[in-house]
Amino acid sequence: MSNNPFFTVDKISKSFGGLQALKELSFHVNKGEIYSVIGPNGAGKSTLFNCINGIYKPDTGSVKIQGQEITGLRPDQVAAHKISRTFQNIELFSNMTTMDNILLGRHMHMKTGVFSASAMLWKNSFSAKDETEHRRKVDEIIDFLDLQASRNKLVSQLPYGIQKIAELGRALATEPELLLLDEPAAGLTNEEREDLIFWIRDIRDELGITIILIEHNIQMVSEISDRIIAINFGKKLVEGTVQEVTNNPDVVRAYLGAD
Template identity: 60%
Template sequence: MSLFSLNHISKSFGGVQALSDLSFELEEGEIFSVIGPNGAGKSTIFNCISGLYTPDEGSIQLAEKEITGWAPHRIARAGIARTFQNLELFRYLTAVDNLLLGRHIHMQASLLRILAMPFRRSRAAREEIAHRHKVEEIIEFLELEAYRDRPVFALPYGIQKLLELGRALALEPKILLLDEPAAGLNNEERQDMIFWIKDIRDQLGVTVIVIEHNMELVKDISDRVLALNFGRMIATGQVLEVLEHEEVRKAYLGEIPETT
């Protein structure tokens, strides 16, 4: 049985069909890419999975559990973390606080215990310290040491992108949704991003879904690809197969060029 499956999902906004009858399954530990032209409905998939939208039809399952219609915070707790196309960081908090917020779902101390936090041996203090250690691991993993105590709005774009990835990782998710991780990055930063995404899968064993326009990145990292146009799946399978697929080329280029 697969780790995650999307079954016949449809979603429309006031007459515009953003997704229609979309299905796919994920195996544990794979990197799955979703490609398609602008407005094909890619981000809508993520918004449905993470609970920001409720699909009109269809169901979403995670590890045999039905999660359709759950509130976003429950879905996060169930093990799905995500990043956003246009960065949704906590701008006035420091990098460390942003990452600590990623640990939120693993923290348990109740209000009363928290009040005892100033005592080093209190349970809340020990918990907090343990999570700060975890966050430090992520900082090391993504090489963010230099930025740890700076407020997010003062950080360069590439670093913010990385930080958002780090925050999602801090949740220790089973599935990670990356919405255009390479958008706005320069060549070098993009290479680093490819390296990190692979690392996340290889070292942490996280299953990854990526939405991306950059074909170099898609080719490089994907185990499987799904191509989307006007909310419909037009092809799925191995990377090269899909990229060579006639309809995919038509969707991207408008018409079929003569291949030489």
């Protein structure tokens, strides 16, 4: 396993003008792991996700999933490598319903084009079957995440916590093998956070999806992570098990400031 890890980030660097957001950051994630990225604000966590996901192109270094190079690909090409993500500041399609938002996650699996769409006139037309089949799949996700009550509501009308879950649903709908969650618990109530922890475990255990998690809530991170990496100023501080990382003096200093 360690010879051929599921997902590797090798010495990626990214700078914005004079600000170096990531400095030769390397780590790997094994299949089926819940791997957490922690660090103070501005440590480069979200930049890391954006480099993996293709929103930014790293200046140097490489990102590989199952041995395949994905560095510098466009976000939609990265998505085709079965990598999906959520965003720190929810990025839902606000004028669409929960159903349509999650259905958008099925985009890559659907086949309807402009011409077949135009001819969606009877129940057995190609596009109608395509729609029906994938709407059924979306309803499975809606059931899994307890979103039934929000199914046909515009997402902009949903409470913040539900929006976060709907975004998770859309990410799951793409059928990823690797899921990047950017602060999924931020702004949630304790109860919602408990549900989220439960679902994240389920996603890993039942769906077999590997998860990389950015999270500030150390309690939640400790509870569900297999391994943790702590970064600060774009560099790795320490990587290891929950115990190793949370007891590390460098990590404590980064969070609490130097004594």
